[in-house]
Amino acid sequence: MAGAGRLRAGPGPGRLPWPHALPAALPAALRRWLSSPAPPPRVCVVGSGPAGFYTAQHILKHHGGALVDIYEKLPVPFGLVRFGVAPDHPEVKNVIHSFTQTARSERCAYYGNVTVGRDVTVPELQRAYHAVVLSYGAEDNRVLGIPGENLPGVYSARAFVGWYNGLPENQDLKPDLSCETVLILGHGNVALDIARILLSPLQLLRKTDITDSSLAALACSKVKRVWLVGRRGPLQVAFTIKELREMINLPGTRAVLDPADFTGLESAVKDAPRPRKRLTELMIKTALEKPAEVQAAAAAGAAAAGAAAAGAAAAGAAAPREWGLKFQRSPQEVLPSADGRRPRGVRMALTRLEGSGDSARAVPTGDVEELECGLVLSSIGYRSLPLDPAVPFDSRRGVIPNSSGRVQGVPGLYCSGWVKRGPTGVIITTMNDSFDTAQSVLEDLQGGVLDVSLSREGFGLVESILHSRGVRPVSFSDWEKIDAAEVARGKAAGKPREKIVDPAEMLHIIGH
Numbered sequence: 001m002a003g004a005g006r007l008r009a010g011p012g013p014g015r016l017p018w019p020h021a022l023p024a025a026l027p028a029a030l031r032r033w034l035s036s037p038a039p040p041p042r043v044c045v046v047g048s049g050p051a052g053f054y055t056a057q058h059i060l061k062h063h064g065g066a067l068v069d070i071y072e073k074l075p076v077p078f079g080l081v082r083f084g085v086a087p088d089h090p091e092v093k094n095v096i097h098s099f100t101q102t103a104r105s106e107r108c109a110y111y112g113n114v115t116v117g118r119d120v121t122v123p124e125l126q127r128a129y130h131a132v133v134l135s136y137g138a139e140d141n142r143v144l145g146i147p148g149e150n151l152p153g154v155y156s157a158r159a160f161v162g163w164y165n166g167l168p169e170n171q172d173l174k175p176d177l178s179c180e181t182v183l184i185l186g187h188g189n190v191a192l193d194i195a196r197i198l199l200s201p202l203q204l205l206r207k208t209d210i211t212d213s214s215l216a217a218l219a220c221s222k223v224k225r226v227w228l229v230g231r232r233g234p235l236q237v238a239f240t241i242k243e244l245r246e247m248i249n250l251p252g253t254r255a256v257l258d259p260a261d262f263t264g265l266e267s268a269v270k271d272a273p274r275p276r277k278r279l280t281e282l283m284i285k286t287a288l289e290k291p292a293e294v295q296a297a298a299a300a301g302a303a304a305a306g307a308a309a310a311g312a313a314a315a316g317a318a319a320p321r322e323w324g325l326k327f328q329r330s331p332q333e334v335l336p337s338a339d340g341r342r343p344r345g346v347r348m349a350l351t352r353l354e355g356s357g358d359s360a361r362a363v364p365t366g367d368v369e370e371l372e373c374g375l376v377l378s379s380i381g382y383r384s385l386p387l388d389p390a391v392p393f394d395s396r397r398g399v400i401p402n403s404s405g406r407v408q409g410v411p412g413l414y415c416s417g418w419v420k421r422g423p424t425g426v427i428i429t430t431m432n433d434s435f436d437t438a439q440s441v442l443e444d445l446q447g448g449v450l451d452v453s454l455s456r457e458g459f460g461l462v463e464s465i466l467h468s469r470g471v472r473p474v475s476f477s478d479w480e481k482i483d484a485a486e487v488a489r490g491k492a493a494g495k496p497r498e499k500i501v502d503p504a505e506m507l508h509i510i511g512h
């Protein structure tokens with residue numbers, strides 16, 4: 001299959017052709033496997049985010065002979081670790097080091113720039129591999145389904161995050177940040193990420209890998225106030241304490257929480273699980289805290305104390321920017337400005353809660369309220385899409401139906417990560433879930449459910465398909481060249497990297 005100027009056929013770039021003479025330096029387990037008469041099991045993984053890499057890692061670690069190929073639609077790897085995780089959270093991205101170790105394994109190969117479902121189908125992959133694992137994440141977002149949702153100036157959090165993180169498809173977003181007030185709909189960690197990016201002092205962002213163009217837009221931003229609006233109450237927020245604390249401590253901003261929202265909650269969370277209890281206590285403390293200036297004025301009997309007590313409690317009264325949480329408001333309609341060029345607000349249905357705890361439901365009371373703003377960011381969650389007609393998909397839940405990662409009704413097909421269990425959970429959750437799927441693959445290899453007596457061609461077969469369709473994959477060493485170019489560009493600006501946002505430029509760097 002191999003031809004001049006194309007990726008090598010066989011087990012993959014940097015791997016041994018098959019069959020072959022075995023170099024002595026190979027790991028013992030691999031030598032044993034390769035010298036046995038059975039052909040090596042070939043596994044392919046679709047998607048190079050945490051789910052894809054952790055699935056590959058676990059299979060490689062626990063099966064001395066398996067060969068794993070990872071296919072990724074973008075030229076660059078790592079999914080939401082690169083395009084989702086906030087630029088001011090560099091420590092979270094350290095998982096890239098372990099993914100890189102995996103990709104450099106002699107038994108693993110990376111093929112970027114290959115969109116499965118378009119460039120190669122899942123049945124074609126199934127013909128080339130003994131097992132196929134779908135780990136392609138959640139590339140769409142939930143929609144509110146309310147009037148005005150498609151107005152200019154209303155964006156999904158997914159697109160906004162993609163914009164500041166350099167995701168190629170979102171580089172034309174160019175959000176208009178000339179308004180003072182932004183509404184973020186949703187009380188999850190993505191909502192807090194976005195609020196932080198909108199309100200962070202520029203000098204903090206300059207040292208991160210946020211893209212230059214979004215930094216330039218944020219430098220001209222007039223945004224002073226961000227409201228995070230949830231349809232349920234303080235006991236149902238989906239964000240976590242570390243992220244809330246970061247907001248509270250954000251330099252140059254003050255938190256505006258209404259103490260009335262928290263009445264009686266201290267006793268209500270007494271027996272709640274510890275993370276929920278601590279999170280609620282922090283919100284209550286912030287709502288009740290008086291800023292130092294106000295406290296000083298109160299001590300002197302100044303009128304300022306009265307003003308503060310009447311309004312919301314706040315931290316850092318002199319702060320030029322502010323943010324706050326609004327509860328029990330469900331978005332009903334985005335209202336256009338007179339010229340229709342941006343939103344002027346969102347009409348909210350006020351809600352009451354039916355039931356308690358996590359399962360409480362928000363039910364409209366019949367009352368409404370208009371919240372003013374000039375920009376709306378809908379942060380109500382991501383959503384997976386079906387990939388291929390050959391793969392069952394539960395459209396209601398937005399997941400591939402599976403049992404421990406085994407796709408229902410399709411032997412040899414597996415799934416892991418957000419497409420397996422839905423778009424929630426941090427990287428560690430995704431890791432555990434991917435190990436669970438990898439374990440299913442290993443059991444099926446060892447238990448004979450997967451017939452490994454028949455040799456599969458792996459990338460050799462896929463390469464010929466891709467070639468016939470004019471698709472040129474990107475190898476991991478190609479990515480390392482792009483990586484080096486990004487790091488070099490960032491160095492000049494004191495950033496860890498300057499992301500290249502145009503796939504054509506990425507391909508140019510590697511000579512494609």
Ligand SMILES: Cc1cc2nc3c(=O)[nH]c(=O)nc-3n(C[C@H](O)[C@H](O)[C@H](O)COP(=O)(O)OP(=O)(O)OC[C@H]3O[C@@H](n4cnc5c(N)ncnc54)[C@H](O)[C@@H]3O)c2cc1C
Pocket residue numbers: 046047048049050051052071072073074077078079080081083084085086089092114115116117135136137138139161190193382387416417418419424425426427428430
């Ligand atoms: C904005 C945001 C911030 C987050 N921040 C944190 C954080 O700070 N800490 C934390 O622990 N967790 C964080 N998370 C959660 C974490 O990112 C997820 O748990 C994890 O990325 C899910 O992994 P995944 O591999 O299932 O999906 P993804 O990371 O989305 O990876 C899927 C991969 O599949 C590829 N793909 C898609 N379609 C195809 C196709 N047809 N063919 C080939 N490849 C395809 C995609 O390009 C992508 O690379 C965050 C999530 C979001 C949305």
Ligand SMILES: NC(=O)c1ccc[n+]([C@@H]2O[C@H](COP(=O)([O-])OP(=O)(O)OC[C@H]3O[C@@H](n4cnc5c(N)ncnc54)[C@H](OP(=O)(O)O)[C@@H]3O)[C@@H](O)[C@H]2O)c1
Pocket residue numbers: 142143144185186187188189190191193230231232236237238239243330331379380381382423424425426
């Ligand atoms: N720093 C970090 O660790 C970090 C950063 C970002 C993301 N993540 C993780 O990534 C995952 C995804 O985060 P996410 O914020 O996108 O999702 P999320 O945690 O599921 O939060 C979604 C929010 O949207 C609300 N919502 C959903 N549908 C709605 C509707 N129709 N109308 C109004 N509100 C609606 C939810 O409210 P209800 O509860 O009422 O449904 C919830 O407040 C999470 O597990 C998160 O922890 C982690």
